Amino acid sequence: MTEPVVISGRRVLPVAKMKQRAARLASGLQRMGVEPGDRYAIVMRNETGMLEATFAASLIGAVPVPVNWHWTGADLRHLLSDSQSKVALVHSDLVPVVEAQKPEWLRIVEVAVPAEVIAEYALEVVVPSGRYPTAEEMIEDNEPPAEPVLTPPMSVIYTSGTTGLAKGVLRDPIAPEKVGEIAEMMRQVVGFRPGGTAVIPAPLYHTAPNVTATFALAMGMNLVIMPRFDAEQFLRTVEEHRVTAAQMVPTMFTRLLRLAEDVRSKYDLSSLENVSHSAAPCPPDVKRAMIDWFGPIITEYYGGSEGGAWTACTSDQWLAHPGTVGAPVADAAIKIVGPDMIEVPVGETGVIYGRSPSFWPDFTYLGDDDKRRAIDGGDGFYTLGDIGRVDEDGFLHLSGRLNDMVISAGVNIYPAEIEATLQGLEGVADVAVFGIPDAEFGEALAAHVELLPHATVTAQDVRAHVQRNLAKYKTPKVVVFEERLPREDSGKLFKRRLREKYWPAEAGS
Structure with missing residues (x-):
């Protein structure tokens, strides 16, 4: 070799x-x-x-x-x-x-x-x-x-700080006897193998690219580092270096799919064995289009900087459970709890608590053990602040972020559901939905929308699309068109920057 x-x-x-x-x-x-x-x-x-x-x-x-x-x-x-x-x-x-x-x-x-x-x-x-x-x-x-x-x-990775100042995740060292188990999970989830070639198109200051790059080298792989992501350059890189595995985020999929058909078809992608993605929700239409193009080699995983991957799914599993982010990996576990911290029945929505695989090291927040204790759910479980449900087959589905949840006239509304719906509206490139002050209902919904070039979508089009697909009370009261929405390179939306103009008290956070 x-x-x-x-x-x-x-x-x-x-x-x-x-x-x-x-x-x-x-x-x-x-x-x-x-x-x-x-x-x-x-x-x-x-x-x-x-x-x-x-x-x-x-x-x-x-x-x-x-x-x-x-x-x-x-x-x-x-x-x-x-x-x-x-x-x-x-x-x-x-x-x-x-x-x-x-x-x-x-x-x-x-x-x-x-x-x-x-x-x-x-x-x-x-x-x-x-x-x-x-x-x-x-x-x-x-x-x-x-x-x-x-x-x-291990490295201290600072979380994105999308709702406040970033937190430093201080992880315990990986025990030498656990390295083999982590390598096996990397093989299954992200398709790493000795002698293969991995490409890192995302910034190495984020957790997933940082960890996957390190393990790719530890597993005897070639590694291609892209200075930054460019859709056509990614395809060119795969062909030139016969890339076998890529770690990506959904916004990269969106940019790939915007390439003209003649550009997409001129590159040989047959070397690819696995394309994994994480970090942000992937619109279902985008995921299906990528599977149609690349084939059933796309895997998805869910977790965080704190505890690695909790769940994962193959393309076939996702097609059988559209919208899922997977079932628990190895001996990881997931439970959904209500406001009383009691686990809710299968199919009901609540706060997601997870327990990392036993081979993954524990963590705390640098200089803030209280913040670590605040997310603890006992018996090794903790929450990353996400809301979701588990279906009858044990696959996890995300509904949104706990701190994104909008309470309007006493009704809980999860913006992620509305965002996913609006991603399906022709002409919409990106969208952020969040709560704003409302004198009558406490909170109302605002949708900030980024359009594709030359699109002619109106605020009424946005509201009508939501009403056709969701309950009427989930219709945004305010629709604002942005030239570009603020996103991290990982794909995470900086809603804090959008909310500040409506909630001035948050501006100093």
Whole structure:
């Protein structure tokens, strides 16, 4: 079997060499005072250097903290301070952004911006500031650590903060004897296998891409990193590198399906064995269209940064249970509870509580054990704040977020159901539905809609479509058309940004 490689743009780096570079970087971080248990931030776009920075931590017992490099103000300042990162490894062009928000104790290491990132983001030629040590200097000047740690910590991933400031998920280390079970789950759910090739088109600062990239390399796979997602470039990448597995989010499916038929049909995708997706609900019409195009190789899983995957389903299982996010994986468990914390009967809607597979490590929220206790349901169960139901065959269906639920005239309304319905209206590209103040009913519904180019959908069209498909009381009172809805790269909607104009008290959260 050929030696596995990491591919970023036109750079092809043997995995063994990448790990050697990571080991030298680890020694450089040690010399800067990074000790076992210390955290350091990684403010970088997708490229091999981000993986080097991540692997370096595992060799010295430190904790990497991947940072959403889009963050600039309060979000970035909160993460850098809350994580108490000692050091930040930063792409050179992002150094001024970090300088403006960093706590006084934070030390910066500059990382050169590679050619493929400069080209993808149309950056001007980036040169180091000269104010800080560089990662390349540290790699050149140091030897690998003499005694790498045996059980390294996991990364601290900050959740998206779609309804408030992001929370740092502090996970226990993976016990060495559990690695095999996690690898088997990765094989079943995301189609990883030794000798295969995985592509990561999503940002490595998110949990799923971060974890899948790490395990792909651990399982002896080739890894292709896309600087960012582009629909046609994704198809080109699959064909060029004979990709076998891809980890994606539903917004990527939507962009793929918008490609013209002649573009879609000119690429050879026959190497694909598994395309997995998670992170956000996938509109049923989009899922069916992708299965029709790619074949029954699309798997879906549901869980969170906190506890990995709770459920999963194959294409065939989804077609038999449209809209499901799967049944429990391995020895994971799901239960649906009512307001009294009593489990509700099959088919009824309530708050979803899950228990991760026994081989997945436990977690808490960094510096906030109370927040961890607040979501606990006993016996290993906890909630991620989602609402849903389990059907008679044990498959989970999501209804929405608990903090998204709208109570209008005493009736509970779940916006996710309305959003899924409006996704089926011709001309609608994206939609966000949420509650707004209403003098008569307490709350009313608002729908913010993003249209496809040249679409001529009106507010009345939106309301009429809802009334044709759902109960009348689920019709939005307010319809606003947006040029673009605010979404995370993971596909999660930033409803907080939309709600703030209606609920001014939330603006400071």
